[in-house]
Each structure stands twice: as C-alpha cells, then as structure tokens.
Amino acid sequence: MTMSVSSSSHTLSxxxxxxxxxxPHDASLQAWWAPDRYGRxxxxxxxxxxxxxxxxxxxxxxxxxxxxxxxxxxxxxDGLCVRLRYRLEDNGGLHIDCEAVAIAPxxxxxxxxxxxxxxxxxxxxxxxxxxxxxxxxxxAVTEVAGSAFDxxxxxxxxxRLAWPGAQPAGTVGFDHGFCLAGDGLLREAARVADPASGxxxxxxxxxxxxxxxxxxxxxxxxxxALELPCGAAAxxxxxxxxxxxxxxxxxxxxxxxxxxxx
Amino acid sequence: xxxxxxxRIALLFNGNKIYDRDIIAGIAAYLNTTRVSWDLFLEEDFRxxxxxxxxxxxDGIIADFDDPAVCAALANSxxxxxxxxxxxxxxxxxxxxxxYVATDNFKIVKLxxxxxxxxxxxxxxxxxxxxxxxxxxxxxxxxxxxxxMERDHMRADVYRGVATSAPSWDEAVEQQxxxxxxxxxxxGIIAVSDARARQLLQACMHAGIxxxxxxxxxxxxxxPLARMLTRIPLSSVIQGAEEMGRTAAHLLHQMLNGARLAxxxxxxxxxxxxxxxxxxxxxxxxxQVMQARHFIRQYACQGIKTEQVADYVGVSRSTLEAHFRxxxxxxxxxxxxxxxxxAAKTLLTREPGQVADVAVRxxxxxxxxxxxxxxxxxxxxxxxxxxxxxxxxxxxP
Numbered sequence: 001m002t003m004s005v006s007s008s009s010h011t012l013s014x015x016x017x018x019x020x021x022x023x024p025h026d027a028s029l030q031a032w033w034a035p036d037r038y039g040r041x042x043x044x045x046x047x048x049x050x051x052x053x054x055x056x057x058x059x060x061x062x063x064x065x066x067x068x069x070x071x072x073x074x075x076x077x078d079g080l081c082v083r084l085r086y087r088l089e090d091n092g093g094l095h096i097d098c099e100a101v102a103i104a105p106x107x108x109x110x111x112x113x114x115x116x117x118x119x120x121x122x123x124x125x126x127x128x129x130x131x132x133x134x135x136x137x138x139x140a141v142t143e144v145a146g147s148a149f150d151x152x153x154x155x156x157x158x159x160r161l162a163w164p165g166a167q168p169a170g171t172v173g174f175d176h177g178f179c180l181a182g183d184g185l186l187r188e189a190a191r192v193a194d195p196a197s198g199x200x201x202x203x204x205x206x207x208x209x210x211x212x213x214x215x216x217x218x219x220x221x222x223x224x225a226l227e228l229p230c231g232a233a234a235x236x237x238x239x240x241x242x243x244x245x246x247x248x249x250x251x252x253x254x255x256x257x258x259x260x261x262x
Numbered sequence: 263x264x265x266x267x268x269x270r271i272a273l274l275f276n277g278n279k280i281y282d283r284d285i286i287a288g289i290a291a292y293l294n295t296t297r298v299s300w301d302l303f304l305e306e307d308f309r310x311x312x313x314x315x316x317x318x319x320x321d322g323i324i325a326d327f328d329d330p331a332v333c334a335a336l337a338n339s340x341x342x343x344x345x346x347x348x349x350x351x352x353x354x355x356x357x358x359x360x361x362y363v364a365t366d367n368f369k370i371v372k373l374x375x376x377x378x379x380x381x382x383x384x385x386x387x388x389x390x391x392x393x394x395x396x397x398x399x400x401x402x403x404x405x406x407x408x409x410x411m412e413r414d415h416m417r418a419d420v421y422r423g424v425a426t427s428a429p430s431w432d433e434a435v436e437q438q439x440x441x442x443x444x445x446x447x448x449x450g451i452i453a454v455s456d457a458r459a460r461q462l463l464q465a466c467m468h469a470g471i472x473x474x475x476x477x478x479x480x481x482x483x484x485x486p487l488a489r490m491l492t493r494i495p496l497s498s499v500i501q502g503a504e505e506m507g508r509t510a511a512h513l514l515h516q517m518l519n520g521a522r523l524a525x526x527x528x529x530x531x532x533x534x535x536x537x538x539x540x541x542x543x544x545x546x547x548x549x550q551v552m553q554a555r556h557f558i559r560q561y562a563c564q565g566i567k568t569e570q571v572a573d574y575v576g577v578s579r580s581t582l583e584a585h586f587r588x589x590x591x592x593x594x595x596x597x598x599x600x601x602x603x604x605a606a607k608t609l610l611t612r613e614p615g616q617v618a619d620v621a622v623r624x625x626x627x628x629x630x631x632x633x634x635x636x637x638x639x640x641x642x643x644x645x646x647x648x649x650x651x652x653x654x655x656x657x658x659p
Contacts, residue, residue, distance in 0.1 A: 037537065038380050125369065125531040146296035146515065153291060154533065155505050162528045163509065164516055195500075195534045196376060247484075247500070247536045 012069050012088040017041065018242070020088050024063035027073045027084055029113040034092065034242040037198030042119030044199065044242065046218035048111045079103035080228070084110075093204075093241035100235075102228035112211075112222030113240070115201060117194035123219050124158025129191040132210070136177035149176060154193070157214055173214035177224075180208055186237055190221050193245045200246075204239040269518055272303040272318060274310045274325035274332055275346075280485045281365075281503050282326065285346055288507020289324060298515055315339075322518055324510045330395045333357055342517040344510045348399035349529050351406070355398070361517070361526040363510045365501050367399060369531045371406035371452060374480045374499050377535055378450030381543040383478055386411065387419040387445055389438075389453040389462050394425075400454040403482070407452060419445065426461070438465035447476040448543065456481035456488035456498055463492050463540065472556035478543040484536050493560050495538035502530040550575050551589045554582060555597065562601035565625040568594040602626060603639060610648040617644045 009030050012020045018041075021031040028048065033041045061084075062074045069089070075082040080102050087095040100108055116123055130151035134141050144150040148166035157174065161167045180189045189210055190203040203210075207223035214220070226234050273289065275282040286304075293300060303320065305311055310326065312335045320341060325332045327347035336343050337357065345357055349364035356362050378386060388407040391400040404420050411418035421441045426434045442465060453459035459481030466473050473479055473494050481488065484498040509528050517523055539559060557574045558566070571594055572579040579594075586594050606624040609615065618629045621644075626632040636644050 037535075040380075127533060146292070146298065146512070148512075150295060152295070153504065153508070155508070156502060156531050156533075159502070159505065159509070159528055159530045163512060164521060164523060164526060193534065195532055196373060198535065198537075245534060247534055 010063065010065060010071055012071060012086060012094075014069055014088045014090045014092070016090060016092070018088065018092060020086070020094055022071055022073075022086055024071075024073065025061060026111075027061050027075075028111050029094075032094075032113070032242065034199060035244070036119075037244045042197070044115050044117050044119055044201075046114045046116050049114045049213045049215070049218065049220050078106075080106040080108070082108060089241075091241065092243045093239050095237065095239050098226070098236045099233070100226060100228055101233045102230065105230050106228045107225050108228070109225035110222075112213075112220040114213075114218040114220040115192070116218045117192065117199040117201060118197050120217075122158070122216055123194075123214060124161075124216065125156050125195060126219065127154045127156050127193045127195065128212075128219075129154040130178055130210070130212070131181050131187075131189050132178035133181060134179040136179070136209075141179060144178075149178070151190075154191070157219065172216060174212045174219070175214075176212050178210045178212060180205070180210055182208075184208075186239070192219065192221070195245075198245045200243050202239075202241040202243070204241070206235075206237050268299040268301045269321040270303065270319070271300040271514065272315070272320055272323045272325075274312070274315070274323060274336075275304075276310050276326065276329070277304070278309065279483075280487070281483055281501060284501075284503030285326075285507040285510070288504035288509075289511045290507075291504065292508045292511035292515075296515075298511075322514050324514055327357060327360075327362070328396070328399055330398075336360075342514060344514045344517070346506055346510050348402050350398075350402055351409070355402075356527065359524045361513050361523040362528075363506050363513065364527065364529045365399075365503065365506060366529040366531050367402040368406040368409070369529075370482055370499050370501065371403050372410060373532050373535055374452045374482065375407070375410050375450075377480060377497070377537065377541060378452070378478060378543075381450065381474075381478055381541050383448060383450035383543060385446055385449045386416065387421065387449055387451045389451055389458055390420055390422045391454060391458065392422050392425050397454075403452075403454045434461075435465050435468060438462060439469040442466060442469060442471055442477065445477075447471075448478065449476070450478045450541070450543070451480070453479065453481045456483040456485040456496060459496055459498070459540075460488045460492055463494060463496060467493070467560075472552050474539065474541050474543040475552040475556060478541045480541050484534075489538075492540075494540050497538045497541040498536050499532050500534040500536060502533040505533065506530045548585050548589050550577055550582060551585050554586070554594065558594075558598050558601055562598050563605050563623065563625040565627070566598060568598070571598070599635065603635060606632060606636075606644065607647065607651075610644060611651040614652070617648070620644065 009021045010024050019033040023030050029045055031043045032045045034044050035041055064072045066072055071086045073084040083099045085097040128151050135144050135149045148160045148163035184206055186204050186206050188202055189205050193200040203221045205223050209224050211222050226236055228234055275286060277283050277286055312331055315335055322342040324344045325336055327333050327345040343360050345360045345362045349367045350356055388404055390404045391397045393401060408418040424434050453462055459479055463479055466477055471477050480497045482499045484500040489496055513523055553575045554571050557571055568579055572582045575582060582594055602624045606620050609620045621629045621632040633643055
C-alpha cells in the first residue's frame, strides 16, 4: 500500500520504538528519537551545520510513503532526476539510497544531519573513531599519523581539538575532509559514541571521502556532493545506524590496524 | 644513507595497574602509527625508580606526576618533560611550567554519579582513601563528588576508611560494614577506584547487604582483575588512559621538534561506562524478591534450584513464586536461567574455550540443555553465538 504525503513532516518508525522525522519538502531529516542505554528516548538531531545545499534551489520533492519504515522522494528538475529512498531498520539503521540521472551536468548535495548523541549539551566528550588513514589539508592529502586527526583509534573530539595547532584560531570545531579506506562497497567509515548516554552512531558509506564538521553542540558526518557529468547516472548508499555502545566492541585497547571495512 | 638518531625517552610509571599500563600502551600506539623512533627506557618490572634520574643522558621524559616523588625529582629537569596524572580542581595542584596531560577527575565522578541517578538512586555516598600524598587523585575525586552533592543540594557522605594491611584487614572490613549499615538504603556508592569498590563489595557480601538493590556500587578504572575477583560483576568508569598516552607522546614529539608547550594542559574525559550487575538497580522492589535475586546473582552458576532460593529468603516456594510473577513477570527458575545464560554468553564472548566447559562453569546440568536454552532464547547454538561474537567487527549495516 502506498500513500502520498502532504503534511509538514513524515515519520518513519521501527519495531523498537525508534522514530525518524523527514521533511517531505526538502528531503532533510528533522528529528530522530533514539533510546539511550536506559531505554529513554531523546531527539539526537540538531539543526544542520550548513544550510541545505543550494545546488537545487527551490526544489520540490514528490514524496511517497512506502511503509511505516520506508519513504521515497523524487525530484525532477532542470534535467536532473533524483530518487531518494529512506528505510528505517529494526536494528536502528537508517538506509539512505540516492539514485540520480542527469541530462545536463549536475551536482547533488544533501544537507548532512547534525547530531548530538546526548540529546543536548556539549559534544566535546563524544568519542570518534574513523577508518581514515589520510585527511585533506588545504586540498593536499596528508597522513593522519602523528596528527590530531588520527582517529583510527577512538578519541574524544574536544580533547583532540586541544592538541597544539589542531584548531586554527577563530574556529570552534572540526571542519575537515577525510579519505576513507575501502573501494566503493558499503562499509563502516565512522563510529561516534557518547559515554554519558551510551548512544552510539555508526556511519556506513559507499563513497571514498567524508567530511567531519563539529562545533560545541553538534557534529555531522557527511559524504561529498555527487558530481554528475552530462548523461550520467550515479547511485550512492549510506547508512546512519544508532544503537547503544557495546563496551567490548569499542575496546580502546584493540590493535592499531583498523579493519572496519572487512 | 645515515639513519636518523633515535631519541632516548624515559617512561617513569608504575606499570602495575591497568591505568598506567594503558597509558604506556597509548604511547606505544603513537610510536607504532608514526615514523617516530624512540629508544624507550623502562625498568624491566615496569616500576619507576628515580635515584640518579637527574644524571641520566637522555632526550626526554614522560612521567606519572601523581607520584609526589616524581614531581620533586623532575621539578628542575633540564630535559623536556611531559607530565601525566589526575586533574585538579585548583590550579596550584599542577606542576608549574610543565605540559600536563590529565585524566579528568571531575568528569569521571560526574559520569558515575549521573549513571547512579539514571539507575533510579536518590541517595549517594563516596568510598575514598585515607588522605595521602600518593593518592591526591582520590581526594580530587572526593572533591568532585562533594561539589556535585552541593550543586544538587544533597549531603555528601564520604568515607575514607583505613589504609589496609594484612593485620588490619578484618578491622577494616568491620569498619566498612559499620559505615554501610549507617547509610540509609537504597544508596548509590561511588568508589574512587575498582580496587576500593571490590573491597566494599566484599564487605556488602559479609554483611548480607544486597547489591545492587540496597547498595548500588560503581568503581573507576574498568579493571578486569577487580571484575574477576568479585562474584557480582562490578560497574566501572573507563578512563581515557590510552588517549592520555597518545597525547603525551604527541606533546613530547612536538617538544623534541622545538615546540614550547610549557603552559599546555590537556584534560582527557572518560572513554565510557561499563554497566554491569552492581548498578542494575531496580527501585521499589519487594524485599523478598530483592533478597532472592541477590542470592541468585551470586550462586546461579553453581546450579542452585528454586527450593534453595526459597530457603535462603525464608519463605515457601509458592509465596516466592507469587512475588516473582507479580514483580518481574517470570518464575524463580526463569530468573536463575537468565543469569546462567548471561554468564555463558559472557564466557563465550571473551574466551575461545570449549562449549562443554562453559556449560559446566555456568551451572548447566548438560551441554544438551545449554544448547536447547540457547536455541530457544537466542535462536542459535552456543557455538554459533561464540563464532558470531568473536568475528571481527561485523560490518554489515
């Protein structure tokens, strides 16, 4: 059964009481209610770090609910066709599947959701792990080894920003690109945990790069905008999965070589 | 081609505790992931020996500044020094002019306290250590606890006890029991370390105080040894010790490259919380159910039956069953089975051992029975469970 959606937000839900609100007009995520280690729900989304990408100004999405847990959005405009599918799984994973065909050269950038896993307050003590051996510094690819940007082992965001030279004067967080290990298959690229609530976010992507942005109250993990040459089709899948931290799996004494993409 | 000369770096730590060992592991991890090559100087038993350090011909030192002897010996060192230790509420706790990497004592205690609040407790106490120069960190954790109590308008009940030595063990336990008895229950207690928490847990067992129903207890360090030595798995705050090691190594690396970091102070927050049985508090439980679960938690793996639980509580089997159905919606037998299953899952996850061995250790009468319980409760065999949980970081989204 399908139904068209016209209200100001559409809610996906799974069997474990998790709810995700999608704005059917611009395809952005509005709220994500997820349980902490005590089973208490909180909205872990904040306003996006950057305004929704301006590549598709005034775009009108057509929205169709596929099921309680699924939603399909379509955009056809200026020689660009995009189909975006959201699916909330029982394991807490929100699958986002983006398919695009361009008649003219186009660029698709979706506003990355910004998270605060505690449901409010500071994110400085959130612990990040990234499957990235290199990061981008002034467009140059640089090894993370020996720098504050080496998150191959989990490290707290705030304490890393306190490393000498990690944070350029006048900035309040991360805004860095990272090159991911792996080869186009859907694989785990990042994991962020909040020790206080026990919530953990895992990020899976098919893309080779990731952008980490943060300020005092939120962070976002996003893949780069899709560039489509004339007549090209592209598909990109990514997954945000929210769960509760498994202390053994996030073991800080794990060996150094990271193989998240096994 | 000339090889670059490796810097000679001394690590002054007492590596007999998990915290110090994790810091050293963090330093090693930093070296392994960079091309930095250091010749590390440590005593062969990883203990810190200071005499003569001022005459040592090296290039740099990373040292544990929780030890006042280390502070004194390195106060006027001509070598680059990075200090590692506990954080202080007051600035004058830190050594002057030396870059310092700290474990954030306030955040550690706050994480433990917030957890006890979430677990449903409304009265709190702190089990500390007698005031001494060598455990200023314990006093700092005490101070953090008192600050939180004051913030929330509650009375801060802090007990320091006595320093233990073999002749005074019994006396120390008696005093701990007296203190425990003096507290209004239920109460959540934060111990300043896992070692301290283990002692208090033992006192609770001696005095027949139910954990976590009457006393919910949390330690600091997530020390596997402390967990192994307690019958009731101990909840604990995990310090960011490895990250402290990585940070200290990075600072020294920068200093060896000429950076001046005298005023640098980096506070590392706790890395996580290991929530186990000692704080799985369920408020408003029937006293007989509470007592029964306390008994089951300790002896489930020794093959106890419903009869023995009823005997321990001192009520008839049918009365106890009725209370269990009403309070928990399950039978006493199911509760025992639940604990055995949890214990078996933990063993299968952590150790590569034989399934038959796990069945015996967890009080299952036969392997076939454990097999059947796994199939029914988890939909897989014990072996499948073990393989699944041991496979590296299952990455399927």
